[in-house]
Amino acid sequence: MLIELAVGDAYGAGFEYVDKDVIHKYNNLEYRQHPRHLGTKPGMYTDDTQMSLAVAELIVENKDWTSVNIADKFLEAFKRDEREGYAAGFYHFLKKTESGDEFLKNINPSSDKSGAAMRAPVIGVYEDIKEVLEKTEIQAALTHNTKDGINAAKASSLITHYFIWEKGQKKDLAKYIKSHVKGDWLSPWTGKVRSKGWMSVRAAITAIQQTNSLAELLKACVAFTGDVDTVAAIALAGGSVCKEMKKDLPSWLFSQMEDGSYGRTYIESLDKKLKQI
Incomplete structure (x- = not known):
């Protein structure tokens, strides 16, 4: 799950907010250099994966599962391996913050964007849905203590939970999420995905329900x-644990992923530990 999440992040990083014609031409399952984010090289992941690693390690x-322990983990993951991808304000906040207590004291947790949702899929490993939702809300509230921010994170964690614990068929994923989290999760997403968390989650749900393989899903x-x-x-985190989804990602998306101290090998080892939860 974690390694597929990282592949999705690293592949998508080359296409974030680029022109539609570029995507039509180059959306061919090969890592691509983003035209503006030059510090993120092909095969490098961004804040989506880094914050997911922090949650997985916890x-x-x-x-x-306390707010200060979660904040400490976010800081630990960032400071050991600083990278682009974070919103500018949050990046500078992490740079100048030295402890979880300081994080909680100074953060403005009023965002409704996608940060809390992007790091939530790993929480779906817990079998008890009440525990999944409670832990998701606690981590989301640190930075996204808004109705939409928290609900988007809950829906995100339930995608993986649904498939890991075999709650139903892929076609009924949105119905399951709707039964546990407020929001319009049933309407298929179309068009551009902007910065709100619920938009990314709804688009991920739509893509999972409309495709049958991980390669199709990523594209x-x-x-x-x-x-x-x-x-x-x-979406790739969810699709990777869905039995109905063909696991056909090209091998080079794994072999060409960055493999430094916290790269592919580390992510795969952490993935194995998560499966033992």
């Missing part, structure tokens, strides 16, 4: 245009 380390996520790395990260 899970496998079995630490208390469909990018074809929406807009905030496609977040859509692809959420």
Whole structure:
């Protein structure tokens, strides 16, 4: 799940908010350099994956699920491996913040954008849906303590939960989420995905329900245009644990992913630990 999330993020990073004609020409399942974000090279992941790694580490380390522990993990993951991809304001906030307590004291948690949703899929590993929703809300409220921000995160974590714990068929995913989280999750998404969290999640749900393989899914996520790395990260995490989805991502999307201290090998090892939860 984590490695597919990272593949979706890294692939989508080359197409985030680029012109539609560029996507039509180059959406061919090969990593691509973004025309403006030159610090993120082909095969590098962004904040979507980095924050997901922080959440996953908290899970496998079995630490208390407290706001300060979560904030400490966000800072730890960022400071050991600073990278582009974060919103400018949040990036500078992380740069100058030294502890979880300081994070909680100074953060403005009023966002309704996609940050809380993009890091939520890994929480779906818990079997108890009440635990999934409670832990998702706690982590979301640190930065996105708004109705839409929290609901988007809950819907995101339920995508993976639904498939991991075999709650139903792919065609009924949106209905399941609608039964547990307020929001319009049933209407298929069309067109550009902008910055609101619920937009990325709804687009991910639509792409999962309308495709039958991970390769199709990844291309469909990018074809929406807009905030496609977040859509692809959420959707690929869900699709990777869906038994109805053919696992046909090209091998080079894995082999060409960055493999530094917290790259592909580290992500795959963390993935294995998550499966033991």
